Amino acid sequence: MTLYLFYFLSFVAIFSALLVVFSKNPVYSVLYLIITFFAIAGHYVLLNAQFLAAVHVIVYAGAIMVLFLYVIMLLNLNQESEPHKSNLIKIAAVVCGGLLMTVLIGTLRGASQVVHQPGKDIGLVKNLGKILFTEFLFPFEVSSILLLAAMVGVVMIGKGEDNSVNR
């Protein structure tokens, strides 16, 4: 049962991830990306990491992708108004993508199979919280400072240069 679910979710994830790249309409891309996120959340549930699954849906599908969709809807992109991309950019994109794939394959090839420890249930809220605030306290706090810095940066950029306009 779990195995079939795994294959089903993997198929959905990979298929919709491919459609994100291949669909012409950017709104469809965003919608397929949302389906991909749901499939990945399903994988988290299969690994008994319900908290991660819920947070994944709330943060990615519920917040970030809504903003993506928001921007794309406002831009109103379609075939006629699509800006022309030069071939140079396309070739550069292909090279970059290929390099990234090489790096990923190189990293994953050497990695040993991760053993799933059934008894630990690290994805449940209580265990995750305990580990985050004991073993991984320093990285956790550093990442929160990183987020805060990004937030301050966004506010500064969003405010713009001219302060006299802001009331």
Next chain:
Amino acid sequence: MIAFVTYKMILVLVIFTITLAIAAYSTYAERKVAAFLQDRVGPDRAGPFGIFQPLADGLKFIYKEEIIPNVSNKLLFVFGPCIAMLTALMAGVVVPWGDTVFIGGKEYSLQITDLNIGILYVFGVVSIGVYGIMIGGWSSNNKFSLLGAIRASAQMISYEIAMGLAIIALVLMTGTLSLREITMQQAGGLGGDWNFWNVVYQPLGFLIFIVCAFAECNRTPFDLPECETELVGGYHTEYSSMKLGFYLFAEYINMFISSAVISTLYFGGFNFPFMNNLGLDHNMISIIGTIVLFAKIVFFIFFFMWIRWTIPRFRYDQLMNLGWKIMIPLAIFNIALCALISLYINR
């Protein structure tokens, strides 16, 4: 296994039916409450006191001509109301509708599933709910619809943050994310086992939560997405027939579910005062508890309508100011306060 699946199926079916029935009668209640507050009679033609009005409305919706605009994105135009309805119905899964009942010596829980991340599940479903509106508004290919959809999504994202922060304060106090456990902690109330509902410990959190619930359900005073004077009908301007009916219905289901969540989180869920002093057996108390929960829900639905006919709509900048500059700081203050109190008093 078979027995378990059957029992869950029956429970799902019953809750689905009750949800739809309450949503249908909310449309009737809305008009009756409006009539009551404005000193009118309200619908009274279909049946005694007009109680068959929802049936008449439903029939009318089904028999109306269905128009899909030529310039719209037809697939997404149909998906929009489906997603709105689906997400509205999904949240009811984790709400504990009652305590357990014993039938033939076996214990049956009146809750479809007790996730240990219950609140987060509700929150996730609420955050997906905005897609129904956004997709519907965009695929209509109409300026008013798009503006309505954009207003709705901006509003929902803004108020979700404050809502989440209000819940964090509650979770700090209860120490669990499971809705059932939160309800159980509020057991008793007045009577032998002295206890308070969470609203007593979390008045500020409750206030923030209910204001955000109004915003999430797109109810007045936050019904900017479908503000008639500015946007014709908002995101569902182009919709007709039962598709429009689905959008309106989803709104009433959302109202019902958020009333249920408010009752569960802050008003003791299926617990009622003197519940352990009446000397009744467990089954009887469970049944009364479910009735009490529904009474609380009906009260909150009435409250939603009461506010609608009492307070005028906000302007959009006022709405954003309230969300970002008042609600969120207030919610963060509430978290800090609760953290300090629970650290020193150690409830």
